[in-house]
Amino acid sequence: MSMQRSASPTGVNLGLLPQLAGAPAADTFLIGTAHQDFAIRPFDAPLGAEVVGLDLSQPLSPQALARIHAAHLEYHVLVFRDQRITPAQQIAFSRHFGELQIHVLHQFALPGHPEVLVVSNIVENGKPIGLGDAGHFWHSDLSYKERPSLGSLLHARELPEEGGDTLFANQHLAWETLPHALRRAVEGRVAEHTYLARYEELRQRSPWRPALSAEQIAQVKPVTHPVVRTHPETGRKALFVSEHFTTRIVGLPEDESRALLDELFAHSVKPAFVYRHRWQPHDLVFWDNRSLQHLAAGCPPHLRRLMYRTTIEGDQPY
Numbered sequence: 001m002s003m004q005r006s007a008s009p010t011g012v013n014l015g016l017l018p019q020l021a022g023a024p025a026a027d028t029f030l031i032g033t034a035h036q037d038f039a040i041r042p043f044d045a046p047l048g049a050e051v052v053g054l055d056l057s058q059p060l061s062p063q064a065l066a067r068i069h070a071a072h073l074e075y076h077v078l079v080f081r082d083q084r085i086t087p088a089q090q091i092a093f094s095r096h097f098g099e100l101q102i103h104v105l106h107q108f109a110l111p112g113h114p115e116v117l118v119v120s121n122i123v124e125n126g127k128p129i130g131l132g133d134a135g136h137f138w139h140s141d142l143s144y145k146e147r148p149s150l151g152s153l154l155h156a157r158e159l160p161e162e163g164g165d166t167l168f169a170n171q172h173l174a175w176e177t178l179p180h181a182l183r184r185a186v187e188g189r190v191a192e193h194t195y196l197a198r199y200e201e202l203r204q205r206s207p208w209r210p211a212l213s214a215e216q217i218a219q220v221k222p223v224t225h226p227v228v229r230t231h232p233e234t235g236r237k238a239l240f241v242s243e244h245f246t247t248r249i250v251g252l253p254e255d256e257s258r259a260l261l262d263e264l265f266a267h268s269v270k271p272a273f274v275y276r277h278r279w280q281p282h283d284l285v286f287w288d289n290r291s292l293q294h295l296a297a298g299c300p301p302h303l304r305r306l307m308y309r310t311t312i313e314g315d316q317p318y
Contacts, residue, residue, distance in 0.1 A: 036064060040071045040078075045275035047170045047292070048077040056093055056284065057085050065096055072097075072151070073234055076291040077168050077275060080284040083155065087113045087308055090284070094153050094310040101142060101149060101311045104195065104219050105131060107210055110308060119154070119307040121299070128208040130306070135296030136202060138169065138269050139244035140289045141311055144195040146223050149289040150314030156283045158306035163299030166277045166285070167269075168292050171238035174268040175228060178239070182267070185260055186227040186249075193245045195220035224250055227264070229317040231290050239268050240317060242293055268293060290314060 038054035049071060054064070072078050085093070087110055094100055100115045108131045110116035120130030141149040154166075178186075196217070203209045212220075227249065229240040243265045249257040276297075277285060287294065299305055 035061060038064070040067070040075075042075060043275060046173055046273050047075060047168060048079065048275045048277070049075040050079040050081060052081050054080060056080060056083050057089055069097070072286060072288060076170065077277070077285065077287045079277065080286065081280065082282045083284040084282055085155065085284070087116050090153060090155055090308060090310055091115050094312055098150050098312040098314070101145070101313045103311070104212075104216050105210070106216075115310055117309040117311070119309050120158075120305060121301060122158075122304050122306055123208070132208055133202055133206045133296075134309075135166065135294060136205070136298075137198060137242070137244035138265070138293045138295045139242040140171075140240065140293050142289070143225065143240065143242060144193045144197075144220055144223060144245045147316055148225070148314050150312040151286060151288050151290075152312070153284060153286045153310045155308045156279050156281060157308060158304050159279050159281060160299040160303030160305050162303065163297060164279055164303075164305050165297040166279070167295045167297060168275045168277065168287060169269045169294070170273045170275075170291065171240065171268060171293060172231075172236050172291055173273045174239045174270070175237050177272075178267060182260075182263060186264070189227045189249050189251070190224045191227050191241050191249045191261075192222050192224050192247045193242075194222040194247055195245065196222075197245050197247050222247070225317045229290065232315050232318075236291075238291055239264060241265070241268070269295070290317075 036054055036058065039052045040049050041052060042049040051068070051071070054060075068078065091100065091113060094115075102109065102114050103117045105117070106114070108118050108128075110118050117134075118130030119134045120128070121132040122129050141152050143149075196212075199209075199212070203211070225240055227239070227241055228237050230237055241261060241264050246261060248254070249260055252260065
C-alpha cells in the first residue's frame with residue numbers, strides 16, 4: 001500500500017491518504033468526502049469543549065478536520081465522545097496534526113504500536129502493563145524535550161468506577177493574570193526542564209516505575225525553554241513552567257530561582273484556570289500542551305484504569 005501526505009490551507013496535515021484498489025483495511029483512518037454532522041459545545045469552564053456526533057472511525061472531510069483544528073486552538077481541550085476506535089485509528093487521526101513522539105519509557109508502548117503509550121494501573125502476571133502514575137504532578141507533556149509536545153490524545157479504554165479525573169489548567173490565563181511584579185521578574189528569562197527532576201521521587205512512590213537505562217537517560221538530557229512562551233499558531237503568550245519538570249530559572253541564584261518558581265507553580269494552577277474532566281466511556285481527549293498544564297487526580301489502586309496516549313511533536317518554544 002503506497003501512502004501520500006496531503007496538505008491543508010489551514011495548516012492541518014491532512015494525513016496519509018491510502019491509495020487502495022479495494023475497500024480500506026479496518027484499521028485505516030481515512031480522509032474522505034463523507035459528510036458528518038457534529039456539534040462543538042464549549043464547557044462552562046476556563047477551557048474545553050465537547051465534540052458530539054462525530055465518528056472518528058469513519059472518513060472525515062478536510063472541512064471537518066479544519067473545524068476540529070480551529071476549535072482545538074480556541075478551546076485548548078476537545079473531548080470527542082463515544083469513540084470506538086482502534087489504536088491504529090487513534091494514531092492516524094493524531095498524525096493529521098503532526099509527527100508523533102515515542103515516549104522514553106518504551107517498556108510501556110503498546111505492542112505493535114510504539115506510538116501509543118499505555119497509561120494504566122493494571123498488573124498482569126506480576127508486571128504492570130502501563131505507566132500507572134502518569135500525571136502525578138502538574139506538567140506539560142514532554143516539556144523536557146527540545147521540541148515539546150504540540151498536543152496529546154488520550155483514549156479511555158477501561159475506566160474505574162470512581163476517581164480517575166484529569167485536570168487541565170489554562171496557562172494563557174495564568175500569564176494574563178500574573179501580578180506585574182512577577183511579570184517583570186520572568187520576562188525574558190529561560191528555565192531548565194528535565195525528565196529526571198522528580199523521577200526517583202516517583203519511583204519511591206511506585207514500585208512499578210522502572211529504573212532508566214543509560215540509553216534512556218541519554219534521550220532526556222536537560223533543555224532550556226522560555227518561562228513565557230508564545231503560541232506559534234495564535235500568538236498568545238502562556239506560562240511554560242511546571243512543578244514536575246522545571247528545575248531552575250537560568251541566571252538566578254538557587255534560592256531566588258526556587259522562590260520564584262514556587263510562586264509561578266502556585267499561580268499557574270489556581271482553580272479559576274482549571275477544567276476538571278470526568279471521564280465517560282470511550283472519551284478521546286485532545287489537549288494543547290502549548291496552552292495547558294494537566295494533572296491526573298488518581299483513582300483507588302484496586303480499580304482498573306486503561307488509557308492509550310498518542311503525543312504530537314511541536315515546535316521549539318520561543
